[in-house]
Amino acid sequence: MGRPSPQTDRLLDLVDLMVERPDEGLALAEIARALNVAKATVHPMVTTLTRRGWLLRHPERHTYRLGPALVAAGRAAARGHVVVDAARPVVREIVDETGLPCLVLVAGAIPGEYDDLLVGEIVQPSARHAREWAAGRPGTGYHCLRLGDRIPPRPPLGAVCVAWSDDPGAVGRWLDRLGEDRPPDALEQIAPGLASVRERGWALEVENRLHERLKTLARELGEDRRSEKHAATLHGMLGEIVRAFDLADTLPPTVEPGARYRPTSVNAPVFDASGAVTVALCMICSSGAPGDPAWSGTDVIELGERVRAAADAVTAATHGRPPESRRL
Structure with a gap:
């Protein structure tokens, strides 16, 4: 398996972010905050994607949204x-x-x-x-x-x-x-x-689903210090459920x-x-x-x-x- 590429991951995370919020124009600072990276890291990515038509930049608001090049990419992927x-x-x-x-x-x-x-x-x-x-x-x-x-x-x-x-x-x-x-x-x-x-x-x-709901409840109780004893009891019950x-x-x-x-x-x-x-x-x-x-x-x-x-x-x-x- 090849070595991870953090820069590639960040680029794909950026595209995924825009796909999740297609009706919103996002400013550079909003994108950086959502990706938990510096604006200086995001800027070259949005510049390149905009130049290639994958993103569109609003001339006055300076926000970014998905561009027309992705439409052609999507159609090609669909086929x-x-x-x-x-x-x-x-x-x-x-x-x-x-x-x-x-x-x-x-x-x-x-x-x-x-x-x-x-x-x-x-x-x-x-x-x-x-x-x-x-x-x-x-x-x-x-x-x-x-x-x-x-x-x-x-x-x-x-x-x-x-x-x-x-x-x-x-x-x-x-x-x-x-x-x-x-x-x-x-x-x-x-x-x-x-x-x-x-x-x-x-x-x-x-x-x-009963098993999954009990696991979620035990996790939530475990995050609440006041419920540590209840969480421990529920974890014990979960062990019995798993065995059965x-x-x-x-x-x-x-x-x-x-x-x-x-x-x-x-x-x-x-x-x-x-x-x-x-x-x-x-x-x-x-x-x-x-x-x-x-x-x-x-x-x-x-x-x-x-x-x-x-x-x-x-x-x-x-x-x-x-x-x-x-x-x-």
Whole structure:
């Protein structure tokens, strides 16, 4: 892996800052303050970016905002991945049918960090279709993501990428992303779920939100000196939860039509010519709010088959092929 380049990081941080605040003109001092660097460090960067058309400088206010050269760069980037390009119309169709947002996640796009996923496309439902879905189905939403965002696939996210991997260490590295939450028998717990992903061709992911909320609460209590005893007690409870936590619950090995589920997403893989996962279609099923209603197993299966069919269509359109295990 190459050596880090702080100057390059600062330049990209500057562009990211302008992308996050597209409707605001930022003065040099505001940019420097947001990046936590000196104005003298920022000045040559904004000068060069302005000269190249990546930024525009207001002649009177002396503020900067995104420039027209980025429009051409964005259009070129949008056409830069054949599979993402082929996925757009297919994903748009399933999003319009279901009223659910969909992420097109690119696998292996980051050199040296092949386990991470990149957001290649975000397709949102129209307001009309979203209302139609919400009238008889669970509400939906998704966290604030942008094109190009990098997502570390913490289990169960990423199951569709590792289920078919020929690398014996891939599942282990994926489970290592659980950190201290990884159960001692994590591989044994998750193996049936991964086998079912290979058999069905799609993954149902269910997040353990209670565990995450308790961790957040313990951290907040720990920051408050008055609550140190409460934090210690809660950390002890968390230890018990981790020991009792069944990782298999986040990647159910079976989906029963009559059962109820609280899915965060339903995913299916797109394969390249070698049979490796190159893109994952990720249908977002939850708003992330505690009150999200449960889904019936029938609805989950219906969505899973739709997403699998969409992913298979993209695989075929881009001359990919399923791995041997899918063709048996």
